[in-house]
Amino acid sequence: MQDAKAQLYGIDLVSAKPTVLAATLTFATEANNESVNAIGFNYKDQYLYGFSRQAPKSVVQIDSNYQMARLNITGLPDTNFYVGDIQVTGDAANQRVSYYVYTPRFGLYEIDLNSDLTAEITAQLLPNSANWNLGIYDFAFHPQSNLLYAVESNGDLHEINVANNTSKFITQLDIGDDTGAFGAAYFDIDGQFYFSNNKSGKIHKVDLSISPVVDYTPTANVFTSGPKSSQNDGARCAIAEVAVTDSSIDFGDAPRPYNTSLEQSGARHLFDPSSTGSNLIYLGETVDGENINTNDDLIKNPIDDSDDGVSFVTAIAAGQDSQIIVNASADSFLYAWFDWDQNGGFSESERMVTKYPLNKGDNSILVSVPSNVKAGQTWARFRVTDGSEASLITATGGVLGGEVEDYPITTFASAVYPGENDWVTLAYEDKWPFSGDYDFNDVVVNYRTTQLIEGSNVVGYKIDGQLVGVGATYHNGFAVRLTETTTSTTNTILSSEIDEQNIIYTINGEPQLGSPLEANRDQAILIFMQDTWQHITKQAGCDYFRTESNCDVNSKVTFSMTIPLKAAKALANAPGTLLDPFIFGAEGFYHGDFLVGKNARSWEVHLKNQAPTEAFDSSLFAVNGADDATQQASELFFQTENGLPWAIEVGMQWLHPLEGVDITNAYDRFANFAQSSGQQAPQWFNSYNAPSVVVKGE
Numbered sequence: 004m005q006d007a008k009a010q011l012y013g014i015d016l017v018s019a020k021p022t023v024l025a026a027t028l029t030f031a032t033e034a035n036n037e038s039v040n041a042i043g044f045n046y047k048d049q050y051l052y053g054f055s056r057q058a059p060k061s062v063v064q065i066d067s068n069y070q071m072a073r074l075n076i077t078g079l080p081d082t083n084f085y086v087g088d089i090q091v092t093g094d095a096a097n098q099r100v101s102y103y104v105y106t107p108r109f110g111l112y113e114i115d116l117n118s119d120l121t122a123e124i125t126a127q128l129l130p131n132s133a134n135w136n137l138g139i140y141d142f143a144f145h146p147q148s149n150l151l152y153a154v155e156s157n158g159d160l161h162e163i164n165v166a167n168n169t170s171k172f173i174t175q176l177d178i179g180d181d182t183g184a185f186g187a188a189y190f191d192i193d194g195q196f197y198f199s200n201n202k203s204g205k206i207h208k209v210d211l212s213i214s215p216v217v218d219y220t221p222t223a224n225v226f227t228s229g230p231k232s233s234q235n236d237g238a239r240c241a242i243a244e245v246a247v248t249d250s251s252i253d254f255g256d257a258p259r260p261y262n263t264s265l266e267q268s269g270a271r272h273l274f275d276p277s278s279t280g281s282n283l284i285y286l287g288e289t290v291d292g293e294n295i296n297t298n299d300d301l302i303k304n305p306i307d308d309s310d311d312g313v314s315f316v317t318a319i320a321a322g323q324d325s326q327i328i329v330n331a332s333a334d335s336f337l338y339a340w341f342d343w344d345q346n347g348g349f350s351e352s353e354r355m356v357t358k359y360p361l362n363k364g365d366n367s368i369l370v371s372v373p374s375n376v377k378a379g380q381t382w383a384r385f386r387v388t389d390g391s392e393a394s395l396i397t398a399t400g401g402v403l404g405g406e407v408e409d410y411p412i413t414t415f416a417s418a419v420y421p422g423e424n425d426w427v428t429l430a431y432e433d434k435w436p437f438s439g440d441y442d443f444n445d446v447v448v449n450y451r452t453t454q455l456i457e458g459s460n461v462v463g464y465k466i467d468g469q470l471v472g473v474g475a476t477y478h479n480g481f482a483v484r485l486t487e488t489t490t491s492t493t494n495t496i497l498s499s500e501i502d503e504q505n506i507i508y509t510i511n512g513e514p515q516l517g518s519p520l521e522a523n524r525d526q527a528i529l530i531f532m533q534d535t536w537q538h539i540t541k542q543a544g545c546d547y548f549r550t551e552s553n554c555d556v557n558s559k560v561t562f563s564m565t566i567p568l569k570a571a572k573a574l575a576n577a578p579g580t581l582l583d584p585f586i587f588g589a590e591g592f593y594h595g596d597f598l599v600g601k602n603a604r605s606w607e608v609h610l611k612n613q614a615p616t617e618a619f620d621s622s623l624f625a626v627n628g629a630d631d632a633t634q635q636a637s638e639l640f641f642q643t644e645n646g647l648p649w650a651i652e653v654g655m656q657w658l659h660p661l662e663g664v665d666i667t668n669a670y671d672r673f674a675n676f677a678q679s680s681g682q683q684a685p686q687w688f689n690s691y692n693a694p695s696v697v698v699k700g701e
Contacts, residue, residue: 028069085141110128141153341372372414381411429449483585534589
């Protein structure tokens with residue numbers, strides 16, 4: 004019962020579907036222009052009873068045509084009652100019925116409905132009830148114990164015994180972000196207590212099947228959604244069950260102890276509210292319904308084949324952004340929860356997507372994974388709606404329209420280099436083995452690596468990056484070898500150790516076809532770009548990508564790759580930190596006279612003193628007139644006689660030199676740093692000539 008001028012709604016608690024039962028309530032001889040509150044349902048005579056504010060204020064009986072008749076009640080104070088319910092005791096012919104109303108100022112009154120209702124009836128005040136001072140807005144009688152239950156605005160649950168005139172605080176329920184009055188309360192035959200919030204319309208459920216409450220602490224979950232109103236009351240047949248009776252409801256799949264079945268206030272959607280089969284809102288290719296009243300029903304139907312709308316593109320690793328692709332049947336809105344702590348529930352603090360607008364078709368979404376996420380197997384829940392919900396939905400409860408999809412997921416701990424929110428910059432010169440213009444902007448990449456860890460083992464890698472500059476005339480590819488060389492050892496991942504079928508690779512958020520694992524190699528080499536020029540768009544009037552003055556505003560090219568291993572590898576034996584990122588010659592393009600007639604892929608440039616891969620042509624170390632001074636026997640690679648490199652790693656997002664500007668001119672301390680092998684001027688990158696570097700967009 005809602006609104007200042009009373010209207011009566013029927014709410015299907017399973018599906019959340021509202022029906023207007025009476026847009027206008029009337030009296031036999033007059034129109035109604037006021038609210039009706041404190042309603043209760045008498046299942047003995049099949050009438051509703053309530054309190055009407057229309058003068059003269061009165062207790063009313065409401066029939067099946069929603070017409071009201073005043074009862075002649077004396078003994079009530081001159082006030083407005085908004086808390087009320089019907090108590091039915093006894094069996095069959097011995098059933099007795101009383102209507103109870105309450106207001107904090109005056110207390111609890113009993114109205115006997117067992118005699119002639121056309122005669123005068125005197126309301127009886129329960130002794131001491133005026134001292135309870137309960138801030139409640141409705142209550143309901145338990146169908147077995149005949150105890151009253153009510154919830155205050157802060158979630159405090161109270162148990163009232165009308166036989167001995169006592170009120171008892173039970174516990175403070177978790178009511179989420181609901182505030183204000185809980186104006187409607189009622190029970191079902193199984194002792195499940197429902198109460199709805201006026202502001203949000205959310206209907207919460209508490210299992211009170213054991214009543215009185217002894218030796219357990221009740222908990223609340225959102226059970227379904229209803230209409231909201233500042234004037235709100237509710238009643239229900241307390242001996243009727245709440246159950247799914249057909250397959251028009253879509254449920255989730257997450258197993259116990261997740262709240263999935265109806266008895267656990269499971270997430271569910273009436274996916275076809277209009278019963279027309281058209282304009283449905285769902286994820287993926289299809290939606291269908293299940294009949295999951297109990298946890299036993301869930302065990303019998305553990306998998307929903309229509310859960311096909313969410314794809315996990317990158318690994319879900321601690322402290323990282325994980326990409327998902329969500330396919331929507333129509334423009335709609337998405338909610339998502341992840342059980343990060345693996346406690347078998349989706350808390351509101353684990354809601355990672357909140358009413359996110361989806362376009363019809365595929366949508367790319369980034370989910371920020373907490374840095375303290377627990378590694379292992381867990382679940383995620385996705386819910387899609389048309390956006391018409393009165394308030395934000397939760398991970399439980401019924402929603403009108405849409406679909407819920409649950410997915411098992413694997414979360415990983417992580418060791419991130421250089422840091423969860425940091426990059427290093429890789430910059431390459433592609434004139435090797437000749438010095439060229441030495442501007443270190445032929446290929447410029449922001450770069451980050453992540454070890455995916457379970458226990459004390461590495462189970463995979465995630466590599467993220469941004470192509471931020473291409474100042475090369477030559478065509479170069481970019482790749483990473485999964486190896487780490489230190490002064491004492493070299494750790495390497497072999498190609499045979501890679502779970503190639505499950506590599507996930509995206510460029511600008513779009514999944515890439517084909518395997519990036521280079522074929523016919525012993526060591527694992529991942530090709531991120533066969534030719535960087537294929538992935539960039541030059542700014543109008545520019546010859547290169549983000550390396551010239553006024554040519555540095557183009558969007559960066561992002562890439563991400565998740566590389567699972569077939570078997571876990573001990574941390575001590577697994578490469579980490581930078582790994583081995585390098586550039587190589589793109590097939591089919593000129594790359595210098597010295598490479599004519601040779602395989603372009605056999606040309607590589609690595610960081611200083613990093614050995615090349617097995618694909619490299621070692622004869623290139625002996626090109627006549629070259630500036631390279633590699634000494635393979637001494638493991639000195641890719642450097643000049645003075646120790647200057649062709650590839651550098653800078654421990655930050657770096658401002659690379661403009662086209663044609665020698666790095667030693669743009670950064671006057673770089674030569675000192677490089678020639679001393681890093682012993683001098685370690686902060687060389689903080690001292691630069693501003694007109695000589697790219698300054699926008701970094």
